[in-house]
Amino acid sequence: MANRQLIQQLKLQGISHPGVLRAIEKVPREKFVLPKLKQRAYENVALPIDKDQTISQPYVVALMTQALIDHPNPRKILEIGTGSGYQAAVLGTLFPEIWTIERIEVLYHKAKKLLYELGFSNVHCRLGDGVKGYVDEAPFDGILVTAATPTLPLALLEQLHPQGGRLVIPLGPTHQVQELTLIIRQEDKFEETILEQVCFVPLIPDHH
Ligand code: SAM
Numbered sequence: 001m002a003n004r005q006l007i008q009q010l011k012l013q014g015i016s017h018p019g020v021l022r023a024i025e026k027v028p029r030e031k032f033v034l035p036k037l038k039q040r041a042y043e044n045v046a047l048p049i050d051k052d053q054t055i056s057q058p059y060v061v062a063l064m065t066q067a068l069i070d071h072p073n074p075r076k077i078l079e080i081g082t083g084s085g086y087q088a089a090v091l092g093t094l095f096p097e098i099w100t101i102e103r104i105e106v107l108y109h110k111a112k113k114l115l116y117e118l119g120f121s122n123v124h125c126r127l128g129d130g131v132k133g134y135v136d137e138a139p140f141d142g143i144l145v146t147a148a149t150p151t152l153p154l155a156l157l158e159q160l161h162p163q164g165g166r167l168v169i170p171l172g173p174t175h176q177v178q179e180l181t182l183i184i185r186q187e188d189k190f191e192e193t194i195l196e197q198v199c200f201v202p203l204i205p206d207h208h
Contacts, residue, residue, distance in 0.1 A: 003029070006042045015062040017069055020056040023093040024062055029055075030202060032084040045060055046199075050102050053201055055084040055130030056146055060180070060198055064168045065090055067182045067195060068142035073162050076137065078159070081146035081203070085111030085123075091144070092183040099137055101130035103206055112113040129206035147203035148178045160185040168195070173201035 007025055015021060030041035031054055033198050046054045064087070068074050079126050081089050082102035088111070091098045098120075102108040111119060112125040121204030126134065131153045133143070138159035145156070148170040160167055165185045180196040 117138040148200040
């Protein structure tokens with residue numbers, strides 16, 4: 001499948017924001033998949049990467065990205081789970097400043113190098129435990145968690161911008177189906193909406 005066909009499929013699945021569709025069209029997913037899977041880069045499926053992790057399904061990347069857009073003026077985004085760097089690249093195409101955290105060192109180095117080579121100077125990679133968020137740069141207009149957790153990491157709620165900050169996170173049992181949940185903060189109130197059923201690899205705290 002070509003990128004153009006992928007875009008058509010995403011539209012049929014309800015991805016309607018032109019900026020999100022343009023960002024997916026622009027980011028060369030073939031650079032983020034394993035070389036032996038290049039032929040399958042524009043299939044609308046998650047694919048394996050190194051260290052038993054995955055590059056997310058384009059539909060889920062688009063949906064999570066679209067969920068951030070209604071914030072009045074998203075500028076600063078945090079992603080937990082850099083993986084291949086693909087979601088970070090899509091975010092970097094749309095928003096001014098991205099921080100992305102990965103706990104596995106080889107994945108961190110690989111994604112950092114690739115994002116640099118592709119010119120994403122607004123995407124900042126960090127090695128560490130994303131469960132703690134990234135307090136140095138908080139608050140964030142949007143936080144995306146691209147790994148599953150049964151419980152909401154409180155640090156992430158605290159690091160959301162108090163006026164309309166948005167957290168998108170797969171909540172539920174790991175290695176099964178989770179609910180992709182959008183949480184919007186207004187001061188001390190957190191409004192929750194379930195967006196989709198998804199299946200992510202687990203979010204693992206560093207002391208694990
Ligand atoms: N966003 C990625 C992409 O576009 O390729 C896909 C991410 S993959 C589904 C989940 C990633 O989360 C893995 O690379 C995994 O190592 C990472 N991860 C798991 N627990 C983490 C943690 N506590 N902190 C940071 N990264 C974590």
